[in-house]
Amino acid sequence: MKKKILVIAISSICTSHLYAAAFDKTGQSVSAFLQSGNYFEASLGITDASLKGQEARTNSGNNPLPDIAHTDYRSTAALKLQINPQFSFGLLYDQPFGSDTEYSGNNNFVATPKDTVMLPGITTTRLANATGEQVPTGNSKSNFDIQNLSLILGYQPTKNWNFYAGTVYQTFKSEVELRGSIFSLYNGYDFHTKSVGDWGWLAGFAYQIPEKAIKASLTYRSEIEHKVKATENVPLVDMLASQQGRSLVDQHLDYMISIGQMSPQKKAALNYIVAELGKTDDQGTTQFKTPDSVNLEFQTGVRQGTLLFGNLRWVNWSELEFQPYRFGRVSEVVGTLSTPSRPEGFDLVRFYKDQWSANIGVGQRLSPKLFGSVSVGWDSGAGDKVSTGGPVKGYYNFGLGAQYSPAANYFISGGIKYFWLGDAKGQLGAQAGSDYYVADFKDNHSITYGLKIGYKF
Template structure:
């Protein structure tokens, strides 16, 4: 393979945001409903959701391999809880706990997302094993994997001037922790990179307005949740960069470039440019503060009675994913140096997680009461995803779903409900290109699905 093609693939690979693991359909886990706070009187509920996704793919595009990618998704368990107190006829208070965003995925098997001693470092002929031997470093091992855990506690204060209106607002306490390990030939100089962040927490807020006509079972609400800014002092390891920083590593690259010149695959001008990159990597800082924002969102939820015992319900949700830009400090410092290889140049570097489109989702369902103790429902849903252009990776672009559920009320004050949803996940390409809309990609994910199960208990008091 020619040097120019290698350089292009290098730029594509190291501008990867590793969101081949992250997909908006699953990264947005709970939908952040406010419905528990709008229940009449005093109310408590707790639930557990379980999602089992099948996310399989194939190496493709600019990826040097063509291996099958086995299921990368781990089973997801997600609890929620809510407490609502009617302190007085005009005033209410609520606590809502959920884990609104998250991801837990891992690449396994034999593919270019799993590290081997033969993985290439910058130039054909320099492998991780050869660089490690020259610098007494350690060869990257293991699988590419990613976990993001975001938890929220919302404190809501409501004012009800009459039986129809509810005005509410309050602070939101949100925690964040993450672990990302990049492994394999596809990540080039980021092969072996780790981002490990312990839990940190920061504040945001929400505000909303609800309207209801109880005798007609009509209820509607609109809720805005602010973005929340996090500052993280994470541990970032980049072993290949550490090796290239050493005199032995730089000498190995220089000697290999001389060899490539001798066989006609390199010019002195290109050698100087690549040596400049290696020297720049040697001057990057190893640690610093990572700053990013989780997205703001708007939820519209509604219901209305159709006839005695029949209820139409639904929701529309917008999430501002296009503003998300997660660039860990050291990752970013390295990418700013490597960005000089891009055409056009990218002095601001690349991001680890970057979406380019906002997410829209909608759900619509019908509930039917069969007896005073039993009711059931069916629903359909759609999600746009957050785009499958550069830096969103994949492997999913939105979904359609179909759900069923049932509720049993042993007493007028208590209930237990359960349900399931089947998701048809959208096809996507795992793109790692340096520009939005790039034609370059390293994997394809098709015909995937997901099944979610939920169980909830509720108590009115």
């Protein structure tokens, strides 16, 4: 009985709320479903990150980028019912992926009335005045909110084996606003969606020897495809494509020719691009897939009152391509002007490598009602550069946890983890996969606090 209590304790002490691969947040553990008998738990994780950087490389400025991270609040809940000795049912809720950032201060990620539009001498103010529209204002920001509800059915042919599978309902909601001269024609771009839901699945198996506190599980989660109808605004493109905007550009190009800074051939090419931008105003469906993943979780008794635990996780981030519909159509036009040239278009968010992460720790009984743990972790990140996706390339972490159990059937636990966040280079979508970048993020860190309650009934 004491070893069973220890297994419950150690699996609950350390918060699993992470800051991994920019978007990966919870680790998607199924440990709650693998508890014996009927079980319920709920948790809350709070992450305070310091994500500061500097304009760099192809960014014309050299200004600091103040902390762009908002405090992240992330909750999970689980209910597991043992229907009979052979069958169990579980509901797992978590918020596995997400991002919430905002640029501020005096830098090229914040809109100003003097921002250039396509050509030197044409500012957002001048274009807005010519077309009777509004000048883009505000900060660049992005918020991605993804939530999962997993419904799992397990089959236990013996006390040692557990085979399980189920469906996953996933919701997606996002708001992205690009501001500042660094985004060129996308200065003022908005991508707003309502919450949409789609289905995926999971499957796995677990092996345990309860009397030795040994447990291991392997779980696969499928990718989930979303199709969303978003509200997309590209105000500078709409201004340029208007009659007044085309006239302003044509007059300005004539002026540049008159002072020897433009050739007639170049003028014709730019006028053609402006005309093509006017054909990108259709609204369509944005399609993308959240990544599939594999989790290996394990624990084993070392001696009486001591447990070794850990996990290994793989996430298929290299397949993520997030290209909003109109964003993509515009990108096919402006990609011809980018460095390097990208006439095929580019993505709003893109990662370049799969994510690998690992955590290992030791838990110790300190008294009949108190348990403690210490853990270390590593995350590979998803590539050296992140295209409009987040200024983090992996991490190392160190965690401490404690649990108090007033009785054998319930507990409250808390944990804290400190993350040394990996340096990353921020790219624009048009620069994806190249050596060009616009920002450096170095020497950043994060602290996550977690609180969990659990009850066996």
